[in-house]
Amino acid sequence: MEKKQRVVIIGANEFQLPLIRKASERGFETHVFAWEKGAVGKEEADYFYPVSITEKETILEYCRRIKPEAAATIGSDLAEVTVNYLTNHLGLPGNPPETAVFAVNKYIMRKKLREAGLYTPRFIEAGSFAEAEEKGLGSFPLPFIIKPVDRSGSRGINRIDDYGQAEAAFREACGHSFEKKAIAEEYMEGAEYSCEGISSEGRHYLLQVTKKYTTGSPHFIETAHIEPCGLSGEMLEKVRETVFRVLDALHIRNGASHTELRISGDGEIRLIETGARMGGDCIGSDLVPLTTGYDYVGMVLDTAFGRMPDFTVSPHRAAAGIRFIMNRRDLEYFESLQKKAPEAIVRSFIEERDLSAVPGDSGSRHGFFLIAGDDTEEVRRMIENSGI
């Protein structure tokens, strides 16, 4: 019997399940690394190793014995950094080592984007408010943003509308940062979008653009995402061209990418950040396949094995969206939808916790539901709760 090809998967939580399943479905032998706590993927893995995803040297030691043909993840920046380390040390298909910094550290990312001639807001990095003041924070135009240089999930983000708020915000952002550093950057206006891509040997493909809704200032926690995004064909072309320049600037050559941006009222594209990974919040795992028919998770595996992504299109819907449960009202709305339009609900997940707690970052939202349908306007209304 032919020997199975081996893939190392970093992470085993709810969000990695689609990758573990897809790899098994394709007949690969799965070697999954994660902390035991919350590792729901453990049962479905051929081999499970209870090692934290951040312990990259230990994982590399195991991998030298496993001898995998590929390493992949679809979860987080943290897991992606480990995948990058493994692929580079084992000579497997992936991104070059610097991508693990360029596409994770928000300060270095800004520098790379500026070097590439892309629009960049004014920005500084500092480990304390005093250092930020020395670097000229006092002359920043209001409003501006302060956030950790190396975190995700909207942790420690604040919009500063009054300079008096900056010191506490710096403390908060540095506290959340692994490196204990924060970035202050000019606030950029505009509606928010994310761009879901796949790259193979330096060639980029834009699979879908997603419209994003957030709680807005001060913490900008995502409340919903909708596909298609509603931009004109001309604007989408401009977005595609910009995103590809960003991917080149950050040396993203292989695998998934998720680029977040704003588009101002006069059509200017303002980059927020890019990750060398699929978008979270069920965008990559659910919304993209629902609205394009592409097997995005499968493409992540294709590129991890050094193959061209398979662009076969399966049956799909005209529109899809995800809405997060932020409070009791959202839950009541979801319950009313279950009665009025059960056929539109693809799946849902509600945390069993106190709904009166106000989410302070995306990890403390109370759940979500996914909607799909063939009437784009109706899907939009259902997600926005603007009357169905």
Ligand SMILES: Nc1ncnc2c1ncn2[C@@H]1O[C@H](COP(=O)(O)OP(=O)(O)OP(=O)(O)O)[C@@H](O)[C@H]1O
């Ligand atoms: N310079 C900026 N101008 C305007 N809005 C910004 C800026 N920086 C951040 N934001 C807002 O804050 C949100 C989160 O910022 P960012 O993506 O950098 O942090 P994050 O912790 O990685 O969040 P997530 O993991 O949710 O993407 C953005 O989607 C945007 O709404």
Ligand SMILES: [Mg+2]
């Ligand atoms: Mg982000």
